[in-house]
Amino acid sequence: MDASQIDFAAVLHAQGPDPERAETLQLYGRFVGSWDAEITAHGADGISHQARGEIHFGWVLQGRAIQDVWMIPRLSERSTAPVFPIAGNWYGTTIRVYDPTIDAWRIYWIDPATNAFRQQIGRAQGPDIVQEGTTESGVHTRWSFTEITTNSFHWLGEAKPAGSPDWRLVVEVRAQRR
Template identity: 45%
Template sequence: MTTPPRDPMLELLSADGPDPDHAEALMLYGRLVGTWDITNRYRFAEGRWRTAVGEWRFGWALGGRVVQDVLHCPEFHDRFPGTTLRLYDVTTGLWRITWISPKLPSYFAQTGRPDGAGGMIQEGTDAEGRRSRWTFTDVTPVSFHWQGFSAAPGGEFELFQEMHATRR
């Protein structure tokens, strides 16, 4: 059996590592590059929580200025396939973040930064205008904890999803 040729678009999209001109700043999210096994706990609209296992892959993209991820959780696959693009903005020192899930459809636009405790915090809005906050905490070379919060305008943040990740 012959291996099909690599897709030319994917060759242009992927990068071997961070842009050397900004490598240190890019490692805020770049340290996540690789494959992670996850336990994903998600609260559905009716308030019921469900837990599933899956994987979360992070990689360098677009000249090493973007960290892109794909989250795959087979039990939620029909409901939650999606990808996140995290672009380091060299003019502001912040991260411009977009998450999309075409099947839902769903969209988040956020700004990310260090949280001051070794993790990251991302804040913004979803497609319906609800405020969002995503956090990466307890980040080590082999594990991290991710939490997703949402809030109605003027409301308090409520946890809707959390994942524990272990590097494969």
């Protein structure tokens, strides 16, 4: 078979987690599936904006990683929705890979729709998942999954400029499994 006959989606996607790592991979594996999302973006001026979005998680790379796609607005509304204030219209993907050498997850967010590229390290913190990193301009980021149940989660996107003692909530997402 030559390269033109290979189904890219078939070689990327996996049916489930790598059996050797299945338990560890459930930190994010529990999110596999499709989610409806209500997003609130919080401006530094105290004004908030709401939008609807969707999130899709799946197993990839022979079940050794989780990949997701986050969209604001929903796919069915993309052609007619205005630009979402503060956060922009997302159409990005995250690759999440567990790294046993640091006992944590390496997180790579890529959103060509908003020209955002982030690297973070993620770990469980009690019942939550907390991911932290630093942007190219030195802003610290913290993205947290909280209030996690089988059918819902609350995601918080926070930022702290270099030298600032305080985190500021920028975006929050309330997700419900479809």
